[in-house]
Amino acid sequence: METIQLNENVFIPQIGLGTWKLDDLEVAKKCVLAAIQSGYRHIDTAMGYGNEEAVGQAIKESGIPRDQIFVTTKLSNDFRGREETLQAFEDSLKRLQMDYVDLFLIHWPAPKKYRENYVELNNETYAAMEELYALGKIRALGVSNFMKHHLEELSVKIPVSVNQIEFHPYYADWQTIQYCQQHHIVIEGYSPLGRGQILSDPLILELASLYHKTPAQICLRYAIDNHIIPLPKSQTLERIKENLDIFDFSLKETDIERLRSLSSENGKIGSHPDFADF
Template sequence: MDEMKSLQDSYTLNNGVKIPCVGFGTWRTPDGEVAVSAVVEAIKQGYRHIDTAAIYGNEKSVGKAIKASGVPREKLFITSKLWNSEQGYESTLKAFEKTLEDLGLEYLDLYLIHWPVVKGHKEDWQEANLATWRAFEKLYKEGKIRAIGVSNFLPHHLEPLMAKAEIQPMVNQIELHPSLNQEETVAFCKKHNILVEAWSPLASGKIFQVVEMKEMADKHGKTISQVCLRWILQKGILPLPKSITAGRIKENADIFDFEISPKDMQLIDNITTCEGSGTDPDNIDF
């Protein structure tokens, strides 16, 4: 792993595009002033990578924050995701245009298929993903998206897509935190040079109840969230912490001045008391 020393340091995707090593998540951030001020604050604190999605309902606010931040567009890395109901070739192209319009942007840095097996496509999800991916490839070739990828895909979802794709996925964003290591998916992605991003890296707050994490935080003179995000980063994975509180936003960025030893990394790997959301990408009804 390249040594990451700040929020602006980056991973290099399989097409050569650089992606800042920590992203600022906006899931469950309500649209309006709350979202605008959270994203403006994040950019002020040095975040250059903002992650949103059509279904979050806050793309307009994220767009306003980008404008208000005063940071040039080309210095920022903006991700959005295609919602399930829009899967398919033509519908993807339309949904993408709406996302660009809502964000007020000329292009996206990264666009992801949000879920692999969506409502209404239980039987033909492979075809649905492929039709969607063809639209992604078209937008990519036209320069409207700098990188394309997927979200919540397990190896058995990735394989059929990769077998027929002209352009291979560059990113897979999955739920990942201590107790939900996703080892098989991470190994598969690393083997195929697909960068893994971690959504819900703090287990939606459940991580703060884990005794081992409290001990580890005390040992390093850091907070539990800082240790958790550092653990993800040291695995060569990109964490997407989310907060709407200025102090937390700053705290989640302060993970570059310490290192977790291999022994302690393993100890965190072995935590089992911090359940995930329980969402199974093969069995969602949305």
């Protein structure tokens, strides 16, 4: 498994298992176990996914030492500010049955509940995360769904290591991606398969045939070749294994450019960070 360095002692695997919508705890546990057994060493969850308990149990039962698995969770939109953040984080640790997480993210920048003063609350929240980092309970700090202007509004002592945003051939926020890469913020891409909507695209099918790979593998490799960590999700063992089999080839630059040409604002699947109704 290839990795990317986040800070002095933290290396993040270059692909992770996404667990969004795996809200059936037994199914979530089976998927995480299958992924770990297939070679995944990076699991992404969130308070809002409702499956931290299953993720923690799967990791515990896998037999793989905790320090060999990179675990990410995220702060729910229900919590902001110092005290709420500290308590919510401790509750996450209990559900995960862990003493620390490798990466902790603010899930959304401007939740509806806090939109009027989100900048002040994000700064207070991030400062609380820095406290947890100093205590060794978080190994790297980050954000999710932050656009360029959200990042510029954030005041930090410990640099943001990761920004997790939507990314796939039909959609990319290139302005934010460029800003992050210029500031040494690693991008993680959620919905890297466009929730399945892009896998029948003629260009992706053409490239799958050319490289003797599946359409999903082309999309995941496209993320990696853009220096982005993909977080695919699957409930099928065969596809979980298939999604990992992307480190034996690279896309030619001309093919990367052809895939980039598919990207447009109309290709966005998820909510807009500034206007999400939650």
